[in-house]
Amino acid sequence: MRLHLRFISLFTSILFAIGMAKATTHEVILENGSISPFYLHVDIGDTVRWLNQSGQNRYITTYQGEFYSGIIQPGASWSRRMTVRGSHNYTDLYNSNLRATLDVATSTDPVWNELTSPEFNFGLQDVVFTDSLHGYCATGLGVYYTINGGDSWTLSRFTEGARSLQFLTPTLGWACGDDGYIHRTTDAGVTWENMYIAGELTRDIHFTDSLYGWACGWHGLRPRTTNGGASWTPAAHGHLFYFTSLDFLDRSNGWMCGNRGRIYMTTDGGANWAEQNSFSDYDSTFHSIDMWNAQLGVVVGTDGMIFRTTNGGEDWTQVSSGTNRELFKVQMVTENLVWVCGDSGYIARSVDGGVTWTQLETPCVSRISSLCFTSPGNGYFSTYAGRVFHYRNDEELPPPPIVPAEVARPADGNWFPIQNPQSYPNPFNPVANIEFTLTAASDVKLEVFDMLGRSVAVLANGALPEGRHVAAFNAANLASGMYFYQLTAGVQTETRKMLLQK
Structure with missing residues (x-):
């Protein structure tokens, strides 16, 4: 499970993390005119190794000073174990036009x-x-x-x-x-x-x-x-x-x-x-x-x-919460997803309509007085100690709606013409290129949805010829967050995620 978090204010701090995965070493190549890969996602505890293959000195540093390499001579490398969660944008002091992003998160644990x-x-x-x-x-x-x-x-x-x-x-x-x-x-x-x-x-x-x-x-x-x-x-x-x-x-x-x-x-x-x-x-x-x-x-x-x-x-049946702490608030976010909060930092979630419950690790030990979810993956919690927490989990956000429709059989009999849909860069700001290949001429609809399933752009809606196609999605007027693009041709529908980071 991958979590992307919006750092909301100067008072925002990362408060909690558990269960690190087995550490991995990732390699970034510094060449003349490029940093490859320009976007890299790693887990807390992983090591990143920058290898200088450019033939000239390089110096890696983040804009906010989270880390810096010092001079990396040609043929040499510099490694760092990642311990600070977040999205770190960095550059080369010898060539400020070269920029890249290092996204540090955990793959399984909530933050x-x-x-x-x-x-x-x-x-x-x-x-x-x-x-x-x-x-x-x-x-x-x-x-x-x-x-x-x-x-x-x-x-x-x-x-x-x-x-x-x-x-x-x-x-x-x-x-x-x-x-x-x-x-x-x-x-x-x-x-x-x-x-x-x-x-x-x-x-x-x-x-x-x-x-x-x-x-x-x-x-x-x-x-x-x-x-x-x-x-x-x-x-x-x-x-x-x-x-x-x-x-x-x-x-x-x-x-x-x-x-x-x-x-x-x-x-x-x-x-x-x-x-x-x-x-x-x-x-x-x-x-x-x-x-x-x-x-x-x-x-x-x-x-x-x-x-x-x-x-x-007419009948009320008691179910086990796994705790004897006092519970103060319940919210049914969907028919199946239910959250409760209570004393001593207790938060639990049910994914089967309240039949069974799983307690979550939380960043506080005081009484959690209330909760409010605006969507399945976006919630807020208040405490008697005067604190408000924002919980975000993109994996729990609903995908865009899929509307069934009758589709005529293509003349060439090819029901699945879409190949290799992808967007780049990902994350993007503010323009993402959505690329796909059609194995046959098809009626195509390419639509972008926000995290609540609302349509924010229609990039294609009509006949397209066989071959490679690229559509540009400009999110200059949209808020940062996860977006979904949905590509339909014939009876085939492909949905992918892309992250806008401003």
Whole structure:
């Protein structure tokens, strides 16, 4: 598994790495007018040997000074064991026009980036990112927001602290927390308007659209709104139970959990709630519930408890989490991919819908209060120690969608005309050349997708003759990251990755 990480700020640091593979020595040839290969990927612990075959002195150095060779005389070599993870661009001081890239990563182990503001000196209750730029953290002082992916954070201060956040778009969101205050922002967290005071601690808030929303909290608190929060219908107080988390699929159907092992469901938009299952032998608290659809859902809580349902909550079955640590948040990223986080740096992942769980090594030991995934390979975690971590794994990002279509049989009977598709350079900035060979004239479509499966360019869409073809993809106006190009001819479809590094 190969991971490419974006180093987000001056505060970003590589925090964690384990399990080095067997070290390998790689050779780079320094010739007159070239460095070969100009791009090399190695693992932590590998050694790179630069061999001077140019007939003149050479001097290898990175732009940021991570390493430098000193003078390498003709016929001599210089070797270095790679211990600093990252993408290192380097040049020859004797010929600054010669440039190359050394990409140092591990092939199997996850790596984490820290997005930490120096002002985060207290616990973070919740974290939400709507895209790669816009993020929000709930704290005891209000809500911190970023509009540059974590390079910097700004505090929108509340008199009351914030406990939970939800954003439908990068600009439209709600926050709830201490003393029952519910706030709304329409400008990406810059300013917040108080919409309601429930009078009790509110623990969670959820909106299905810009109008319909619900909150829950202490003493049976569960107000609801049908006009975006302009007014709220309160629920009766006085319950001994308190509610911690809720999730709605639409304007009618929702679930809610809380202490004493209680799980409730509504089918009328929160006007009435029916207890689904009372775990009489579980006198503790469920902290988070997430429903993927009307049948499949997961709930987590104290003592490492994880329960899942496959029939809409009529039955809840306990599964083993492998821990007795308190679990605070669950998110079903897809029907199969589920993440949980909890006390003492605990993070676990399921790839079978919550049936089995694998604990991940993490870069912290403090309580992880919340998590938010914007796509299967892109997630964010907040801690009570005031830290935010960014997890990225390109191997878990979805490939671009493949749309089935009827294709007429080619006249020459050649169903698979594409040979040797490749892109170069890879990584690239900002232009990549996509090359392929057709063994027969074909109708060809060449399309480029981003990491979320969105089409960003169509480079070819029509008849092309037999032979070699090269298409240029210019990503000058696109963000750094992994892209996929999909080449279709006849019934043959080829998909490849290419990495944009700016």
